[in-house]
Structure formats: structure tokens, C-alpha cells
């Protein structure tokens with residue numbers, strides 16, 4: 001066994017691990033990167049990239065059905081699912097070189113394709129190598145949870161790791177879980193011609209502001225996605241050769257849903273098994289590896305970042321974590337995670353975007369919170385594009401500081417960034433009201449919402465009297 005003594009050893013070549021490795025190597029630091037599966041991890045191979053490519057195909061199909069409102073004859077598109085599969089995998093292939101072994105080797109990173117595990121507090125073993133690094137970064141990500149439902153072991157369930165391999169369109173896709181994965185994939189498949197039923201244990205898109213989530217769930221239902229909420233899956237069984245029967249209980253009683261395919265999108269579990277974390281004295285929480293607000297584990301040589309650290313699970317968070325730990329890794333500076341600036345977007349149509357506190361969260365911790373709303377139907381660009389379903393909600397403190405923003409509508413994800421910056425920099429509605437968005441853009445709804453804060457001022461008798469008085473001076 002060969003012993004390596006790099007400065008940094010990164011375990012996991014997903015969004016988090018790759019970001020650390022690339023940046024550290026750019027500064028000339030010796031890095032070993034260990035990956036047991038595909039370079040690029042979930043985001044590239046089984047997550048963001050294929051799901052957004054499938055969503056784009058679904059959007060295209062839907063645009064053809066809805067063309068009449070532009071004076072163009074609508075058509076029911078003929079979907080060749082094998083070619084849709086080809087499109088999804090072409091997109092992955094186009095991005096894959098950025099994350100490849102070849103690219104990272106060229107950057108100066110030593111890539112080891114093997115499973116890593118800790119041998120002791122400062123040694124990792126991977127394949128033929130024993131790695132004794134100054135610092136370790138665990139970035140092993142997460143995987144889908146399969147809930148312990150009676151009969152689930154007898155079915156070939158789909159997860160995000162297998163659904164993008166389908167080359168034939170599912171006849172009826174039953175989805176367990178109405179979180180972001182379930183909702184995004186349900187709508188995409190519906191638009192590509194499948195029947196789709198979502199079975200959600202509590203409330204679909206339950207993490208989101210209910211008013212904002214309501215827009216998306218209404219759209220899904222109008223497009224024909226059946227959504228059962230507060231529904232318990234009691235049992236699943238095989239139906240025919242490849243089909244599935246799902247037994248569900250809701251307040252209305254028991255029913256069965258017959259599908260051709262079953263997708264499980266019921267949450268994630270951290271990838272910690274097999275790492276022998278106890279040998280390195282790294283502690284676990286119930287969500288993943290236990291870290292402090294600087295992403296340090298119980299072992300001072302080891303950081304944990306990305307999905308495995310048990311916080312919000314997004315690619316941009318993985319990148320953010322990487323950027324934070326590079327400061328102590330390279331410069332001995334310290335940096336804390338600021339969760340208030342982390343945005344999240346669900347790429348259904350209309351899109352949902354959130355940053356900072358939701359209305360309910362703000363009301364629970366602050367007094368005198370004001371909610372400033374502006375509907376997309378009041379926006380000229382949204383009218384021109386015929387995409388008027390949506391709303392911006394700014395959540396501001398009694399003194400006008402921005403605490404959060406919730407946006408639903410076309411391109412909501414492109415609009416949310418500004419509000420994360422506003423929260424991070426402690427800006428107020430005054431700053432947002434003075435920002436100059438180009439006309440006509442949907443982004444204007446945020447400015448209009450901010451201006452709504454000052455609406456009362458125009459009616460104040462004192463202000464009107466002051467304006468009259470100023471006229472005296474010509």
C-alpha cells in the first residue's frame with residue numbers, strides 16, 4: 001500500500017468536493033480527491049442536470065399545447081421518449097468534461113477512483129492508497145430514502161438514481177413524496193404525456209409558503225397531475241408483470257392507485273456508512289455528520305460539507321460550503337455559514353423561489369412584520385408573455401429591513417438572487433425601491449413590492465401640505 005501525504009484529502013467528487021479540490025489546486029496546494037462512483041456526483045448524473053433537462057423538454061411540449069393564446073394553432077406534441085432520454089444524456093455529456101478525472105488531473109489534483117474509509121483520526125484508506133493529509137474534507141453527499149412500506153421490497157422502485165435511465169415513457173407514474181423532487185419530476189412527466197399521481201404524507205411542497213406553493217400545485221392539478229395530500233401509503237404490491245398497486249389512506253378513506261411505475265422521492269439520507277467515521281472520532285447527528293457553524297466536525301482535522309453535513313441540500317450550498325472552508329484550509333481565516341442568504345428554487349412551472357424567512361417564520365420571531373405583495377398580473381412583461389400566474393412577497397421588519405422574499409412565477413429563480421444579496425448586506429426597502437430594473441422585465445415586481453411599503457406616504461396630509469407649500473417658491 002502506497003502512502004500519500006497531501007495537504008488536503010477530499011472524499012467525494014460531487015458539487016462540494018469538486019469545488020474544494022479545484023480551488024485548492026488553483027492555489028498550487030496538493031490535493032487528493034477520492035471518488036467511488038461517477039465524477040460529478042448527484043447533481044450532474046442523477047439530480048439537478050438531468051431533472052432540469054427533462055423539465056425543459058416538458059416545458060417545450062407544454063408550449064406546443066398552449067400556443068393558441070399567441071394565435072398559433074396548438075398541437076398535442078408527439079413525444080419520442082427515447083429521444084427525450086437522449087436529450088437528457090446529451091446535456092449530462094456536455095457538462096461532464098468540467099467534472100472529469102482528466103480535467104482534475106490536469107488541474108494538478110490526484111484523483112483516486114475507489115471507496116474511502118477512515119483508518120484512524122488522520123488516515124484515510126482508498127484502494128491501494130493510505131492517505132495521511134493535513135486536513136480532510138468529507139463531501140460524500142446523500143442518497144434517496146426508501147420508506148419502510150409493506151411490500152416495497154417486492155417492487156422495482158424508481159428513484160432519482162434510476163428514473164433518468166427510462167427510455168420508454170411511463171404509462172402512469174405514481175410518485176411517493178411531494179417535495180421538490182416529486183413535484184418537479186411529476187410535472188415534467190405529465191407534460192411529456194404520462195399520467196401522474198403524487199401521494200404526499202403531509203402537505204405537498206410543505207416547506208414553502210402555502211400561498212406561494214398554492215400557485216404551483218394549482219398549475220399541476222390543472223395540467224392533470226393527481227395530488228393526494230395527508231395520505232398514508234399503507235402497502236404496495238406488484239400488479240401484473242411490471243405494474244404497481246399502491247394502497248393509500250386519506251381522511252376520505254382507503255383507496256388504491258394503480259400505476260405502471262413507482263418513483264420514491266421521500267427525502268434523503270446522508271452517505272456516512274462505510275466511512276468508518278467512529279475510527280476518526282467524527283460524530284453524527286440525526287441528519288448527517290455533526291458540524292459546527294464553521295463546518296468543522298468533532299475531529300479538528302476534518303470538515304464535512306454539502307449534503308452529508310445535514311443542512312440545506314442544494315448544489316449552490318455545496319459550493320458555498322466549499323468557499324467557506326477554503327478560507328481556513330488555505331489562509332487560516334475563519335468563516336461561518338450564514339443560512340439567511342441561502343436561496344432555494346423549485347423548478348416547477350410556475351417556479352417557486354425563496355430566500356430568508358417566509359411570512360410564517362418571520363411572524364413567529366419578529367414583531368410588526370410587514371408583507372409587501374405584487375402580483376405578476378400587474379407586470380407588463382408577464383402580460384406580454386401570457387405568464388401572469390405569480391406573485392412576489394417581500395417580508396420586511398417594522399423598520400423596513402428585508403427579512404425574506406418569496407416569489408412564484410415564470411423565472412422566479414432568476415429573480416431571487418437580488419433579495420439574498422439584500423438580506424446579506426442588511427438592506428432595506430429603501431434600497432430596493434431605489435434599484436433600477438430595466439423595463440419590461442418580470443424582475444420589476446420586486447421593486448413594485450418594495451415601493452408598496454411607501455404607499456401610505458402619498459396619502460399623508462402632512463406630506464401633501466408640504467408639497468403645496470413648496471410650490472410657493474416657484
Ligand SMILES: Cc1cc2nc3c(=O)[nH]c(=O)nc-3n(C[C@H](O)[C@H](O)[C@H](O)COP(=O)(O)OP(=O)(O)OC[C@H]3O[C@@H](n4cnc5c(N)ncnc54)[C@H](O)[C@@H]3O)c2cc1C
Pocket residue numbers: 011012013014015016017034035036037038039040041042043044046047048049051052114115116117139140141142160181271274275305306307308313314315316317318347
Ligand atoms: C433529482 C434531484 C434534483 C436536484 N435538483 C437540484 C437543483 O435544481 N438545484 C440544486 O441546487 N440542487 C438540486 N439537487 C440537490 C443537489 O443535487 C445536491 O445538493 C448536491 O448534488 C450535493 O452535492 P454533494 O457534493 O454534497 O454530494 P453528491 O453530489 O452526492 O456527491 C457525493 C459524492 O461522494 C461519493 N462518495 C460517497 N461515499 C464515498 C466514499 N466512501 N468514498 C468515495 N466517494 C464517496 C459519491 O459517489 C458522490 O459522487 C437535486 C437533487 C436531486 C436528487
Ligand SMILES: NC(=O)c1ccc[n+]([C@@H]2O[C@H](COP(=O)([O-])OP(=O)(O)OC[C@H]3O[C@@H](n4cnc5c(N)ncnc54)[C@H](O)[C@@H]3O)[C@@H](O)[C@H]2O)c1
Pocket residue numbers: 147176177178179180181182184199200201202203204205206231232233265266267268312313314344345346347
Ligand atoms: N430545485 C431544487 O433545488 C431541488 C430539486 C430536487 C431536490 N432538491 C434537494 O433534494 C432534497 C430532497 O428532495 P425530496 O423531494 O426527496 O425530499 P423532501 O424531504 O424535500 O420531500 C420529501 C416529501 O416526501 C414526503 N414523504 C416522506 N415519506 C413519505 C411517505 N412514506 N409517504 C408519502 N409521503 C412521504 C414528505 O412529507 C415530504 O413532503 C430537497 O430537500 C432539496 O434540498 C432540490
